[in-house]
Structures are given as C-alpha cells and as structure tokens.
Amino acid sequence: MKAVLTSRSAFVTLLIALAMLVNAGLDHLAGDRKLRAAGLADATVPVSIVVGLAVTPEQFHMNRVQAAGTMVGAEGRSIRLRNVSPQALRDLANRSWVAQLRRIDS
Amino acid sequence: MAGGVLTKTGPARPARRLAWPTAADAVLGFAALLALWQGASWLAKLPTVLFPSPLDVASAMIDLFQTGILYEYVKLSLTHYLAGLAAGAGIGLALGLVIASNRRVSEMLMPLVNFSYAIVEVAWIPLLILWWGFGPKLIVVAVAYVVASPLVHNIVTGVRTIPPVYGRAVRALGGGEWVVLREVTLPAIVPALFNGLRIGAGFGFRALIFAEMIAQAEGVGFLIFNSAASQQTPRTIAGMIVMGVLWLFLDRVYLRPLERATVQRWGLSTEAGAK
Numbered sequence: 001m002k003a004v005l006t007s008r009s010a011f012v013t014l015l016i017a018l019a020m021l022v023n024a025g026l027d028h029l030a031g032d033r034k035l036r037a038a039g040l041a042d043a044t045v046p047v048s049i050v051v052g053l054a055v056t057p058e059q060f061h062m063n064r065v066q067a068a069g070t071m072v073g074a075e076g077r078s079i080r081l082r083n084v085s086p087q088a089l090r091d092l093a094n095r096s097w098v099a100q101l102r103r104i105d106s
Numbered sequence: 107m108a109g110g111v112l113t114k115t116g117p118a119r120p121a122r123r124l125a126w127p128t129a130a131d132a133v134l135g136f137a138a139l140l141a142l143w144q145g146a147s148w149l150a151k152l153p154t155v156l157f158p159s160p161l162d163v164a165s166a167m168i169d170l171f172q173t174g175i176l177y178e179y180v181k182l183s184l185t186h187y188l189a190g191l192a193a194g195a196g197i198g199l200a201l202g203l204v205i206a207s208n209r210r211v212s213e214m215l216m217p218l219v220n221f222s223y224a225i226v227e228v229a230w231i232p233l234l235i236l237w238w239g240f241g242p243k244l245i246v247v248a249v250a251y252v253v254a255s256p257l258v259h260n261i262v263t264g265v266r267t268i269p270p271v272y273g274r275a276v277r278a279l280g281g282g283e284w285v286v287l288r289e290v291t292l293p294a295i296v297p298a299l300f301n302g303l304r305i306g307a308g309f310g311f312r313a314l315i316f317a318e319m320i321a322q323a324e325g326v327g328f329l330i331f332n333s334a335a336s337q338q339t340p341r342t343i344a345g346m347i348v349m350g351v352l353w354l355f356l357d358r359v360y361l362r363p364l365e366r367a368t369v370q371r372w373g374l375s376t377e378a379g380a381k
Contacts, residue, residue, distance in 0.1 A: 063323070063324075
C-alpha cells in the first residue's frame with residue numbers, strides 16, 4: 001500500500017487533481033466577481049442576461065450558452081439569454097471564456 | 107562457505123540504463139520530426155489547409171487552449187475513456203473467470219468471444235447508435251467492448267496455466283471454491299490481467315477516437331473530425347497530437363509501471379521487451 005501511495009503514478013495523479021482543484025477554485029472566484037459586477041450574486045429566480053464572451057464564439061461555446069437558457073439573440077460576442085436558472089447562471093459565470101454578464105429586464 | 111568467504115551467485119543483472127538518455131532520445135526523435143516537417147512545409151509552400159506547418163499547428167493549439175475548448179474536450183474524452191476502461195475491465199474479468207471456471211462453459215462461450223474479437227468496434231457503432239443514441243453512453247460502451255475482449259483471452263489463458271495442484275492443495279486443507287479463487291486464481295492471473303489491460307487500454311483509446319468522431323458532438327475525437335470537415339487542418343493535427351500525448355502520458359505514468367510491477371516482477375517479460 002505504501003509503495004502505491006509513494007509511487008510516481010500516485011504523485012502525478014495527486015498533482016493533476018490538485019491542479020484541477022486550483023483551476024476550479026480560481027474559476028469560481030472569477031465567477032463570483034462576474035456575478036457581483038452584474039448584480040446577480042444573489043439571484044434566486046430565473047433571469048434574463050446578456051453574456052459577453054472573451055473569445056469569438058464557436059459551436060462549443062454556443063452549445064454551452066444555449067444549455068443555460070433560451071437564446072433570444074446574438075450580436076458579435078454578446079448573446080442574449082432568457083430564463084437562466086441560478087445554477088445555470090453560476091455555471092456560466094465560472095467559465096473562463098465568459099468575460100462578463102449583464103442583467104436585462106425581461 | 108570455504109575459507110569463510112561468501113560469494114554472490116546467480117544470474118548477472120543486466121546493467122541498468124539511466125532514464126535521461128532514453129528521454130533525451132525520445133525528445134530528439136520528436137525534434138527531428140518537427141524540423142523535417144517545418145522544412146517540408148517551407149519547401150512545399152502548400153496552402154495551410156493542405157499541409158500546415160508545425161507553427162500553424164502550435165498556433166491552433168494555443169487558440170484551442172485560450173478558447174477553453176481543449177481543456178473541456180480533454181476532460182470529456184478522458185472521462186469517457188476511464189469509464190469505458192473500468193466497465194470493460196470489470197466485464198472482461200468477470201467473463202474471463204466464468205469462462206475459465208468450467209470447460210463446458212468455455213467451449214460454449216470462447217467461440218463467441220473470438221467471433222466478437224474479430225468484429226472491430228467501428229462495425230458496432232451504427233448498431234450502438236440505434237440502441238443508445240448519440241452521446242457519452244455510446245462511447246463508454248464502445249470503449250468497454252474493445253477493452254473486455256483481450257482481457258477475457260488473457261484471463262482464460264492465465265487461469266489455464268495455473269497448476270491444478272494449487273487448487274487441490276487448498277481444497278485438501280478445507281478451503282472452498284471461494285478460497286481457491288481468492289488465494290490461488292486471482293493472485294495467479296494478475297500478470298495476465300494487467301497484460302490484457304494494457305493491450306485493451308490501447309485498443310480502447312483507438313475506439314474512443316472512432317466513437318467520438320462518429321457519434322459525439324464533443325471530445326478530442328470530435329475535434330479532429332469536425333476540424334477536418336470545416337477545413338481547419340491545423341486544428342485537426344493539434345487534436346491528433348493531443349491524443350498522442352494523452353496516450354503516451356497514460357502509458358508511461360499508469361500502464362507501464364503497472365505492468366512493470368506485475369508482469370516483469372513475475373518474470374514473464376523483461377524491461378527491454380516491454381518497451
């Protein structure tokens with residue numbers, strides 16, 4: 001058991017897990033900042049938002065944004081979404097390629 | 107003990123090679139390939155879509171990283187692969203033990219296993235799409251299918267090479283079939299199990315690429331296929347490189363040490379042979 005725990009494989013696995021955890025933690029902190037800046041930190045009901053992307057949107061980004069709510073429009077790097085649940089809002093804010101969120105009146 | 111001097115006997119150990127020259131050789135091989143590739147792309151002067159240079163591919167790789175696509179796709183592909191590997195290993199182990207436990211069962215099932223071994227996973231994918239639809243389930247099933255086959259073969263062979271006298275000895279001492287399985291069969295098949303797992307893991311990785319290409323809208327396999335379809339050749343090659351690096355990583359960090367700790371320890375292969 002000791003040999004397994006002290007092996008290179010275990011060390012590398014631990015290192016990867018740690019890196020992923022740190023990455024997730026940093027994304028969460030960045031997500032907090034984006035939500036606070038948009039005044040959405042304490043959203044408890046579905047909201048309408050504009051998602052500003054940090055990159056030119058591709059199919060990958062569109063799939064994830066569309067999964068968060070109902071897409072009602074897009075212009076350049078901005079996508080308008082309706083009916084975004086608090087959980088989906090948090091997931092979206094945690095993405096590194098989401099630059100900012102803005103609340104809109106539905 | 108003549109003269110009170112103890113002398114070391116036994117087979118001479120092979121001289122242990124330092125790790126760094128091996129790593130340096132590997133890096134040198136890759137560097138030579140990159141230099142040749144870059145030189146060829148300068149000389150050929152073909153459009154990027156036909157023959158991208160290593161610099162184009164590096165740029166595509168950076169772009170994939172910055173857009174968050176690479177990290178997400180690698181995570182997804184590895185999740186599918188590990189789930190398939192675990193499922194295939196479990197099924198292969200159970201099926202192998204069942205087949206090896208009884209000659210009649212073995213005669214009934216081994217031809218079926220051999221039959222399915224010959225049908226590559228790509229041939230199953232259209233059927234799997236019908237049964238499971240597009241998505242992660244299909245990929246996990248495809249990977250599990252190819253991982254299980256070599257495991258079954260290896261386990262059956264492993265069980266058959268156990269001298270029957272060991273089982274008889276345990277039974278003579280009052281042990282039941284469960285004790286024979288736990289104390290004799292399972293420890294004895296460990297080298298065969300890990301050898302089969304390494305072979306199956308390699309096949310499974312190829313199955314992952316195939317399945318993601320055909321049936322999934324996400325993952326590194328999909329990235330390779332989708333980029334080629336949209337003529338983003340540098341991205342296709344970047345995806346291929348990521349797949350290669352992932353496999354090298356899995357093999358070097360997990361599979362090879364696992365095999366070294368079992369197969370080579372039992373003396374069934376040498377380090378040189380395992381490379």
